[in-house]
Amino acid sequence: MMSILPQHLHLHRAAPIRHHNHHQRNHRVYCTATNPSKTSPKLEKLVINTAPPKTDDPSLKSTWGHRAWLAAGSTTVLLTLSNSITASIDSHMWVEPILSGVTGYFFSDLATGIYHWGIDNYGDESTPLIGKQAGMALGHHKWPWTIVKREVANNLHALAGGVTVILLPINLIYHDRPLAMAFLGVASGCIMLSQQFHAWAHGTKSKLPPVVVALQDAGILLSPSHHAGHHTPPCKNYCIVSGIWDGFLDKHRVYEGLEMAVFEKFGVRPRSWGEVNSGMVEEMDASPPTSPP
Ligand SMILES: [Zn+2]
Numbered sequence: 001m002m003s004i005l006p007q008h009l010h011l012h013r014a015a016p017i018r019h020h021n022h023h024q025r026n027h028r029v030y031c032t033a034t035n036p037s038k039t040s041p042k043l044e045k046l047v048i049n050t051a052p053p054k055t056d057d058p059s060l061k062s063t064w065g066h067r068a069w070l071a072a073g074s075t076t077v078l079l080t081l082s083n084s085i086t087a088s089i090d091s092h093m094w095v096e097p098i099l100s101g102v103t104g105y106f107f108s109d110l111a112t113g114i115y116h117w118g119i120d121n122y123g124d125e126s127t128p129l130i131g132k133q134a135g136m137a138l139g140h141h142k143w144p145w146t147i148v149k150r151e152v153a154n155n156l157h158a159l160a161g162g163v164t165v166i167l168l169p170i171n172l173i174y175h176d177r178p179l180a181m182a183f184l185g186v187a188s189g190c191i192m193l194s195q196q197f198h199a200w201a202h203g204t205k206s207k208l209p210p211v212v213v214a215l216q217d218a219g220i221l222l223s224p225s226h227h228a229g230h231h232t233p234p235c236k237n238y239c240i241v242s243g244i245w246d247g248f249l250d251k252h253r254v255y256e257g258l259e260m261a262v263f264e265k266f267g268v269r270p271r272s273w274g275e276v277n278s279g280m281v282e283e284m285d286a287s288p289p290t291s292p293p
């Protein structure tokens with residue numbers, strides 16, 4: 001078991017990749033990793049599509065489809081919170097639903113950490129269901145500035161869609177359960193907005209609303225200084241609501257345990273074990289491209 005922990009993998013590193021020409025950025029990189037105890041050397045293919053978007057790239061704009069999903073997700077969250085209040089009034093409960101909502105807030109941070117770890121480490125644009133999210137996550141690591149240029153509905157629509165599809169049917173069945181509605185309403189609201197919290201953690205302090213900066217400083221929302229740890233190898237701090245779970249997850253090596261479980265079961269290595277520039281590390285020239293005069 002110990003012999004195949006990440007630090008025991010022997011990587012044959014390719015030469016560091018540096019990009020000097022934005023017009024010639026498509027590289028195909030191969031790296032090998034040998035596992036001395038369990039598997040023979042394995043050739044992994046990492047296709048790095050490294051063309052950065054422009055600051056006004058259409059891929060960063062919101063479409064009407066994005067806005068529709070965000071509207072549906074927001075309506076679903078508000079409906080759930082409204083049901084929690086109505087059910088609380090009907091059942092004469094207040095303290096328990098509030099505690100349940102607070103639990104939902106803490107749960108959302110953990111859930112975003114696990115999900116973020118998953119899309120950062122496994123899959124790419126071609127992966128069914130999460131391909132687009134995995135592609136966006138990879139792009140974000142190469143060019144972190146893209147998240148602040150990405151329009152709100154574009155950034156949130158995938159999570160809003162997930163919230164709508166999962167939470168709407170639950171509302172039809174459990175709308176009269178105050179604790180469940182409070183937990184789910186707060187948790188799903190925070191999960192849906194987590195990409196906005198993430199974007200704010202990349203924002204310029206002077207350009208953010210003062211209330212956001214105050215919440216970041218209080219540790220209620222993800223702070224830029226905490227999230228910076230995610231963009232510095234070794235990548236950690238995956239949680240993007242408040243980051244409150246990151247210390248626990250790091251201390252107990254939860255992600256390493258999950259990565260080992262996936263590797264043992266499916267033979268798939270996470271991106272975080274891989275080549276230096278396999279998608280988790282910011283490009284050397286990762287600032288927003290400037291338009292020619
Ligand atoms: Zn990430």
Ligand SMILES: [Zn+2]
Nearest residue numbers: 140144198227
């Ligand atoms: Zn980030």
